[in-house]
Amino acid sequence: MAETSIPLSTKEHDKGRWQRFRESDFFYAFKRSPVAIVSFAVVALLVLAAVFAPLIAPTNPFDPASLNLMNGFTPPMEPNAFTQESFLMGTDDQGRDVFSTILYGMRISLFVGISAVLFAMVLGIVLGLVSGYFGGWTETIIMRIADVQLTFPSILVAMLIFGVAKGFTPVEYRDQMAIWVLILAIGLSDWVQFARVVRGATLVEKSKDYVAAARLIGRSPWAIMIRHILPNAMSPVLVIATISLALAIIAEATLSFLGVGAPPTQPSLGTLIRIGQGFLFSGEWWILFFPACTLLGLALSVNLLGDWLRDALNPRLR
Amino acid sequence: MTTPVLSIRNLSVEIPTRGGVVKPVDGVSYDIAKGEILGVVGESGAGKSMAGNAVIGLLNPPAHISAGEIWLNGTRIDPLQGEAMRRLRGKEIGMIFQDPLTSLNPLLTIGDQLAETILTHLPVSRSEAEKRAVAALEEVGIPGAAERIDSYPHEFSGGMRQRVVIALALCAEPSLVIADEPTTALDVSVQAQIIALLKRLCRERGTAVMLITHDMGVIAETADRVAVMYAGRLAELGDVRDVLTAPQHPYTHGLMASTPLASLGQRRLHQIPGSMPRLTQMPDGCAFHPRCPQAQDKCRQAPSPDLADGRASCWFPMMAEAAE
Amino acid sequence: MLAFIIRRIGQSILVLLIVGLVAFSMFRFVGDPIDNMLGQERTIEDVERLRTQLGLDQPFPVQYYRFLEGAAQGNFGVSYRQGRPVSEILLERAPATLELAAVSGMLAIVFGIALGVFTAIRRNGATANIIMATSLIGVSLPTFLIGILLIYLFSVELGWLPSFGRGETVQIGESWTTGFLTISGLKALILPSITLGLYQMTLIMRLVRSEMLEVLRQDYIRFARARGLTDRVVNFRHALKNTMVPVVTVIGLQLGAIIAFAIITETVFQWPGVGLLFINAIQFVDIPVMAAYLMLISVMFVGINLIVDILYVFIDPRLRVDRTGAH
Numbered sequence: 001m002a003e004t005s006i007p008l009s010t011k012e013h014d015k016g017r018w019q020r021f022r023e024s025d026f027f028y029a030f031k032r033s034p035v036a037i038v039s040f041a042v043v044a045l046l047v048l049a050a051v052f053a054p055l056i057a058p059t060n061p062f063d064p065a066s067l068n069l070m071n072g073f074t075p076p077m078e079p080n081a082f083t084q085e086s087f088l089m090g091t092d093d094q095g096r097d098v099f100s101t102i103l104y105g106m107r108i109s110l111f112v113g114i115s116a117v118l119f120a121m122v123l124g125i126v127l128g129l130v131s132g133y134f135g136g137w138t139e140t141i142i143m144r145i146a147d148v149q150l151t152f153p154s155i156l157v158a159m160l161i162f163g164v165a166k167g168f169t170p171v172e173y174r175d176q177m178a179i180w181v182l183i184l185a186i187g188l189s190d191w192v193q194f195a196r197v198v199r200g201a202t203l204v205e206k207s208k209d210y211v212a213a214a215r216l217i218g219r220s221p222w223a224i225m226i227r228h229i230l231p232n233a234m235s236p237v238l239v240i241a242t243i244s245l246a247l248a249i250i251a252e253a254t255l256s257f258l259g260v261g262a263p264p265t266q267p268s269l270g271t272l273i274r275i276g277q278g279f280l281f282s283g284e285w286w287i288l289f290f291p292a293c294t295l296l297g298l299a300l301s302v303n304l305l306g307d308w309l310r311d312a313l314n315p316r317l318r
Numbered sequence: 319m320t321t322p323v324l325s326i327r328n329l330s331v332e333i334p335t336r337g338g339v340v341k342p343v344d345g346v347s348y349d350i351a352k353g354e355i356l357g358v359v360g361e362s363g364a365g366k367s368m369a370g371n372a373v374i375g376l377l378n379p380p381a382h383i384s385a386g387e388i389w390l391n392g393t394r395i396d397p398l399q400g401e402a403m404r405r406l407r408g409k410e411i412g413m414i415f416q417d418p419l420t421s422l423n424p425l426l427t428i429g430d431q432l433a434e435t436i437l438t439h440l441p442v443s444r445s446e447a448e449k450r451a452v453a454a455l456e457e458v459g460i461p462g463a464a465e466r467i468d469s470y471p472h473e474f475s476g477g478m479r480q481r482v483v484i485a486l487a488l489c490a491e492p493s494l495v496i497a498d499e500p501t502t503a504l505d506v507s508v509q510a511q512i513i514a515l516l517k518r519l520c521r522e523r524g525t526a527v528m529l530i531t532h533d534m535g536v537i538a539e540t541a542d543r544v545a546v547m548y549a550g551r552l553a554e555l556g557d558v559r560d561v562l563t564a565p566q567h568p569y570t571h572g573l574m575a576s577t578p579l580a581s582l583g584q585r586r587l588h589q590i591p592g593s594m595p596r597l598t599q600m601p602d603g604c605a606f607h608p609r610c611p612q613a614q615d616k617c618r619q620a621p622s623p624d625l626a627d628g629r630a631s632c633w634f635p636m637m638a639e640a641a642e
Numbered sequence: 643m644l645a646f647i648i649r650r651i652g653q654s655i656l657v658l659l660i661v662g663l664v665a666f667s668m669f670r671f672v673g674d675p676i677d678n679m680l681g682q683e684r685t686i687e688d689v690e691r692l693r694t695q696l697g698l699d700q701p702f703p704v705q706y707y708r709f710l711e712g713a714a715q716g717n718f719g720v721s722y723r724q725g726r727p728v729s730e731i732l733l734e735r736a737p738a739t740l741e742l743a744a745v746s747g748m749l750a751i752v753f754g755i756a757l758g759v760f761t762a763i764r765r766n767g768a769t770a771n772i773i774m775a776t777s778l779i780g781v782s783l784p785t786f787l788i789g790i791l792l793i794y795l796f797s798v799e800l801g802w803l804p805s806f807g808r809g810e811t812v813q814i815g816e817s818w819t820t821g822f823l824t825i826s827g828l829k830a831l832i833l834p835s836i837t838l839g840l841y842q843m844t845l846i847m848r849l850v851r852s853e854m855l856e857v858l859r860q861d862y863i864r865f866a867r868a869r870g871l872t873d874r875v876v877n878f879r880h881a882l883k884n885t886m887v888p889v890v891t892v893i894g895l896q897l898g899a900i901i902a903f904a905i906i907t908e909t910v911f912q913w914p915g916v917g918l919l920f921i922n923a924i925q926f927v928d929i930p931v932m933a934a935y936l937m938l939i940s941v942m943f944v945g946i947n948l949i950v951d952i953l954y955v956f957i958d959p960r961l962r963v964d965r966t967g968a969h
Contacts (some may be wrong), residue, residue, distance in 0.1 A: 148660050151943055151947070164932075167927045258906065277910075288790070404872065404873075408870030408871070409870055424958075425887075438872070490870075
């Protein structure tokens with residue numbers, strides 16, 4: 001998400017986009033904040049590692065052919081007693097390389113997190129625009145639903161949606177569909193904030209003269225909403241998206257940890273931690289420790305970046 | 319000669335900022351005698367409120383007193399810290415703020431707020447404090463004081479709330495009251511009543527008053543003496559009649575000319591060109607020279623003289639005939 | 643004031659009706675209840691008989707009404723998985739969750755407010771800054787990781803506290819089991835309640851801090867200082883009371899959230915409460931349990947919100963509209 005914010009922050013002409021960006025206040029504020037730089041670096045590193053996981057990972061943990069049960073429970077950086085193979089972060093009970101499972105797990109975590117936020121964002125923007133622009137019954141219904149949903153913690157809403165969606169999925173497809181169901185559940189639990197902000201901006205812009213003018217010359221409501229109103233709401237939407245991303249990543253990890261998320265056949269970081277917790281008492285700490293640290297680093301740096309972005313884009317908050 | 323209630327000597331207040339240290343109050347001296355009302359006038363940002371806050375020890379950090387002395391009834395109070403200063407506030411120095419709507423705690427009854435102030439400063443019992451609270455409300459002219467004592471601030475109108483604020487400031491019988499723009503936030507129709515009330519109460523008790531305002535009309539009606547401040551410095555200090563009828567500082571003159579005062583028989587309203595310099599961009603020499611119609615080379619080079627030599631801090635004070 | 647409370651009760655009932663509709667729709671449309679209740683060997687007559695018995699042949703609004711009627715009497719049907727009445731299972735599990743939530747809520751409120759006030763008053767102090775920095779990490783930490791970390795430290799490494807379960811419990815009356823009365827029960831409560839309360843505590847602390855800083859900037863605080871009131875009176879009598887006005891709402895919401903977040907803590911610590919029940923229900927798509935849990939938790943949320951609204955009237959005199967002011 002942080003990357004997509006870059007081109008949007010500058011909108012002048014001439015000069016290169018990059019140069020304009022480098023001269024912007026936004027970039028200046030970024031350069032002066034060590035927290036922002038470090039967390040951006042961590043996020044970038046983890047995202048790149050996830051994207052290029054097939055190239056980086058020493059083994060493909062989901063290819064049964066490459067697994068050797070003899071490698072099971074190898075501690076980090078120590079050669080295995082039977083095979084003499086050594087693994088950076090050790091192996092789990094089935095001999096899977098923990099480092100590789102983390103890389104692939106992060107892919108799933110990030111994929112679910114980003115997709116869920118995009119889904120929530122699109123849904124929230126559409127419902128916010130519609131309720132703000134048309135008002136009346138549409139608005140009442142949408143905002144009432146939003147209010148009721150906001151009464152409940154979003155993780156609970158996500159769990160319920162996951163449960164219901166799982167009920168609708170035929171048993172034989174449940175594992176395959178789990179990732180998509182997860183995206184749906186987290187996305188649906190998180191649209192309200194987007195809708196509220198966009199509706200607010202729409203109400204403000206709707207009353208301005210240029211919107212009336214656009215209406216008079218016969219532009220369609222959707223063209224007015226998307227071309228004229230939406231751009232005014234983009235910077236708060238972006239801030240909410242970044243903060244939501246951290247929350248979505250944590251929500252995904254939590255659901256998977258609880259066993260109502262990514263299945264063991266497609267483990268996300270949360271699933272890995274769930275698996276690793278089983279070995280906490282038997283001394284194989286690395287199966288839990290490394291995925292937990294990765295999740296922590298990811299969640300913390302996205303959160304800090306979101307916090308910083310909120311202050312940078314909207315100095316009046318706080 | 320009796321000691322004045324308040325005596326400020328060469329007071330300076332500094333605020334360190336990113337762009338360097340600014341001096342919102344710069345070498346100000348004045349006295350207020352028992353029972354006297356000193357009007358402090360000037361544009362917003364001239365340092366009049368800041369001087370008042372320095373006296374009562376409520377400067378917002380990082381603002382601080384950087385030089386000078388403050389004497390209250392013959393005791394030096396500017397070095398006092400924490401608890402010692404707190405004991406003076408409310409007891410020896412009362413303060414009235416500008417906006418009565420925000421000065422009172424909305425969640426406590428006015429009786430509670432009065433009683434807690436009285437109990438803090440006077441050795442009386444709870445029931446005695448409550449009796450005094452009712453008396454204080456009666457004194458400031460709140461009808462049915464005994465019943466209204468349990469009301470919350472939102473149940474009073476703006477003018478009534480300012481009366482409550484005055485009661486709060488005076489309830490421990492301080493010897494000095496600092497009134498910081500006490501009528502600015504009120505309806506014009508109520509302003510005169512509040513000023514009259516303040517004047518009457520202070521005259522009765524012999525309380526010294528520092529009346530901070532930008533309203534020349536209020537000064538003319540109320541004050542005994544007047545201090546005119548400009549850009550943190552004292553421009554002119556003198557008896558209210560002298561200063562208003564024959565201002566010696568060109569700034570005071572401009573200020574008078576721009577105030578509609580029927581009693582002074584003015585021709586037409588006048589404007590002082592330009593605006594007060596920002597504290598971060600003070601000009602060399604006299605701070606007023608860029609706007610002064612009589613500025614000469616000396617004004618551009620040397621800071622204006624200290625008041626000790628005369629009534630106005632000006633190299634070329636206007637004499638009576640020049641002012642006409 | 644009465645009108646205000648009646649309006650709020652009306653809104654609460656509306657929320658409950660909507661949630662009831664959601665719960666009922668889950669019941670009715672997720673999977674086929676008949677499939678879930680009858681096995682493979684069934685006759686058409688069996689199906690028809692069950693349809694009539696369950697009222698599935700009635701029009702939708704009638705079914706919904708019957709569902710609400712049943713729910714109001716605590717009748718949520720039979721768990722697909724355990725084959726026992728849902729209400730019975732819930733009652734059996736409720737004490738564990740309520741005791742855990744109560745202790746966590748107390749921790750969160752007491753420490754949250756105390757630390758929030760402390761960090762607001764000592765805004766620039768070193769300790770306050772350290773607390774604030776730690777709290778930012780606390781907000782980013784997923785709850786289950788905190789739980790695992792605590793288990794690792796205090797159960798695996800130090801061996802001081804149990805890592806799962808409620809310890810010994812004592813039966814009180816017909817249906818309540820408590821862990822408060824035994825040493826092992828109290829020891830078992832420590833780690834789960836810290837895990838559950840920590841996140842809410844951090845939120846409450848940050849909120850109290852920012853609200854209090856806002857209040858400390860107000861004129862009436864300056865005026866209180868100018869009247870020579872002591873720091874203690876200014877901070878605790880004047881500032882804290884005004885801080886609590888916005889904070890009370892959020893605390894109410896957080897208490898509701900604690901009951902919901904108990905799901906996570908109960909899973910980490912295998913705490914035998916309704917949260918663990920709910921998670922298992924989701925895993926096995928046990929719809930009656932899910933629906934009942936949803937209804938139960940909504941009643942709690944709505945109840946807490948209602949209490950908060952009424953509390954407001956007591957805290958803030960400006961809301962007591964029946965007394966008219968003089969103008």
